[in-house]
Structure formats: structure tokens, C-alpha cells
Amino acid sequence: MLRHKAYKFRIYPNREQEILIAKTMGCSRFVYNHFLSLWNEAYTKTGKGLTYHACSAMIPQMKKDEQTIWLQEVDSISLQSSVKNLSDAFSRFFKKQNKRPQFKSKKNPVQSYTTKNVNNSIRIVHHSIKLPKIGLVKFAKSQDPKGRVLNATIRKNASGKYFVSLLLEEDIQPLPKTNSAIGVDLGITDFAILSDGQKIDNHKFTSNMEKRLQREQRKLSRRGLQAKKNGINLLEAKNYQKQKRTVARLPGCPVARKSNESTERLSE
Structure with missing residues (x-):
């Protein structure tokens, strides 16, 4: 039975990779806040928000603009994922499932970005993980994932450590029932x-x-x-x-x- 399973590993990027990860997190945060501002403006005027496809189509032009040309330096899928996360947040907001999306702050002790696996751009190679634009990053292989990688979330926590969360599609067979229980x-x-x-x-x-x-x-x-x-x-x-x-x-x-x-x- 094909199911989604998540894994979390600590990664050890070198100095150059740390700089590129920080840039990607900053660009993803900028794109999220930029379209949130546009979304709020549209919602105030019309009572409706924008769409993911409309916002995503603006990103290529932003990369050509002199003021935001630095967006070319990072993984393009991470920018699209940031817009997708904003779109999903507004969809839940309109369904009254959560509060209105808020702007992201660089002061937050935990920073992250998400990217998708396109043409095998994310894969495990021995004791390293290949990430888009970042390249091979060493990681603590505490488990042996088996399956197709769907996406990866790279996170830096308050202690300065880096982690990657992988979502895989695996063939998982259910365990046999023991019909036993225990109280605690x-x-x-x-x-x-x-x-x-x-x-x-x-x-x-x-x-x-x-x-x-x-x-x-x-x-x-x-x-x-x-x-x-x-x-x-x-x-x-x-x-x-x-x-x-x-x-x-x-x-x-x-x-x-x-x-x-x-x-x-x-x-x-």
C-alpha cells in the first residue's frame, strides 16, 4: 500500500552551503510577504484573494526586475512553494479553518523553506542528500528511507542546527494486529x-x-x-x-x- 511517510535528519552544510541556505530562506520569506501584501490589498478591495497561478506567474518577471533580480540566485521551486503555502493558508482562512495569514519575520528563531523533487533533484547519495542549488550535503543517516522523495523542508532552529524533513511515498505494509493493550x-x-x-x-x-x-x-x-x-x-x-x-x-x-x-x- 503506497503511503506518505516523513523523515527528519540533521544535516551538516559547509560555509558556502549555509550562506546559500540563508539566502533561500530570505528569498522565500520575501516572496511570501510580497504576495501576502498583494493578497491583503485585493481582499480589502474585492473581498476575494488572488490565486496561486496568478501569483506564481509573476515570479519570472520579478527575477528580471533590477530591484529583485537577486531572486535568481536561489532555488526557483522554493519560491513557488512559498506562494503555494500562502495560497493554502488563505484557502483555510476562507473556510474558517484558521486565522488570517500573517507576515513572516526574520527575527523568528526558526527559519525554513520547502522545495519539491523535480527530475530527481532531491535524492540520497550514500551519507549525503542532494538538494536543489545546494548540492550534496552531509547528514546523519539514522534511518534508511526507501521510496520516492516528494519534497524536502530545510530548517534552521534557534540553536543554529540545520535539519531536513523529507516526505516520501513508500510501499508500507500494515503490521499484524496483536489484539493486546496496556495501560499507563x-x-x-x-x-x-x-x-x-x-x-x-x-x-x-x-x-x-x-x-x-x-x-x-x-x-x-x-x-x-x-x-x-x-x-x-x-x-x-x-x-x-x-x-x-x-x-x-x-x-x-x-x-x-x-x-x-x-x-x-x-x-x-
């Missing part, structure tokens, strides 16, 4: 107690990491306030950005990222 009871003395009597210890690791996270966040807040006092933008404050990456790298990444964003809002 979360507790304080024991982390979890299973219905078969097995107990999982409640280690102090989580508590210790919470204390360390709080300590590092206080340091982040102090550096943010000091930068503000000195009139330095947080994006240009090296000590602040270094501490921000330290907080993001702590175990329990979702908690760290959420707390990190709250700290940044307070310091600003």
Missing part, C-alpha cells in the same frame, strides 16, 4: 506504572534540567537588558545571541524554545 498510569513517586506491574523510575534529571534552564534564562534576560541599556539591537548583540543558542540547546527543546521566546519578549 503517570505518578510522582514513579514516573509511570504499567498495567502489567512494570514500574519506570522517576529520575531527577527533569528537575535538574529545569533548574539549569531557569539559571541560563536569567543570564539570557540580563544580557538582553544590558544590550538594551547600551542601545544595541538584540539581533546584533553577540553575547545575547550566544546565550540564546545555549538556552535553545538544552534538553527538553520545546520547553526551552518556548521559555526562550518569552524571555526575548520581556527583554525587548
Whole structure:
């Protein structure tokens, strides 16, 4: 049975590839915000938005314009994907499935772009992944994907690490049913107690990491306030950005990222 399956790997781009990835993320964000502005203008005047095909047809002309000729430097499919994401967001908005699309900010600690596999432009070669315009990038091959690659999303998180998420079409056979189940009871003395009597210890690791996270966040807040006092933008404050990456790298990444964003809002 053909099904879609996603894989996520950490990638290790070299310096030149990092620069090109940053350019692609910036161009994708620019295209998204540019057409969002046009879309909002059309929606205000007519009560209707634009279409994906109408916006996508404008991209070739933007590449020829002197003010936006730098769009030629990056993967063209990533720009089209950015417009497609905007179109899908507005479709869900008109169906009242989500809020109105918002402009993307370069201050967001997580940046990404998506590209599609066209003529085998995305493929795995031993311990490297070939990406459009980027070329072969080394990656941590923790799994062995088997199937046809549909698209890839390249992401840089708050800690400065790079990841790629691949969507593949694979022939997946369902596992046989065991007709068995087990209950899990979360507790304080024991982390979890299973219905078969097995107990999982409640280690102090989580508590210790919470204390360390709080300590590092206080340091982040102090550096943010000091930068503000000195009139330095947080994006240009090296000590602040270094501490921000330290907080993001702590175990329990979702908690760290959420707390990190709250700290940044307070310091600003």
C-alpha cells in the first residue's frame, strides 16, 4: 500500500552551503510577504484573494526586475512553494479553518523553506542528500528511507542546527494486529506504572534540567537588558545571541524554545 511517510535528519552544510541556505530562506520569506501584501490589498478591495497561478506567474518577471533580480540566485521551486503555502493558508482562512495569514519575520528563531523533487533533484547519495542549488550535503543517516522523495523542508532552529524533513511515498505494509493493550498510569513517586506491574523510575534529571534552564534564562534576560541599556539591537548583540543558542540547546527543546521566546519578549 503506497503511503506518505516523513523523515527528519540533521544535516551538516559547509560555509558556502549555509550562506546559500540563508539566502533561500530570505528569498522565500520575501516572496511570501510580497504576495501576502498583494493578497491583503485585493481582499480589502474585492473581498476575494488572488490565486496561486496568478501569483506564481509573476515570479519570472520579478527575477528580471533590477530591484529583485537577486531572486535568481536561489532555488526557483522554493519560491513557488512559498506562494503555494500562502495560497493554502488563505484557502483555510476562507473556510474558517484558521486565522488570517500573517507576515513572516526574520527575527523568528526558526527559519525554513520547502522545495519539491523535480527530475530527481532531491535524492540520497550514500551519507549525503542532494538538494536543489545546494548540492550534496552531509547528514546523519539514522534511518534508511526507501521510496520516492516528494519534497524536502530545510530548517534552521534557534540553536543554529540545520535539519531536513523529507516526505516520501513508500510501499508500507500494515503490521499484524496483536489484539493486546496496556495501560499507563503517570505518578510522582514513579514516573509511570504499567498495567502489567512494570514500574519506570522517576529520575531527577527533569528537575535538574529545569533548574539549569531557569539559571541560563536569567543570564539570557540580563544580557538582553544590558544590550538594551547600551542601545544595541538584540539581533546584533553577540553575547545575547550566544546565550540564546545555549538556552535553545538544552534538553527538553520545546520547553526551552518556548521559555526562550518569552524571555526575548520581556527583554525587548
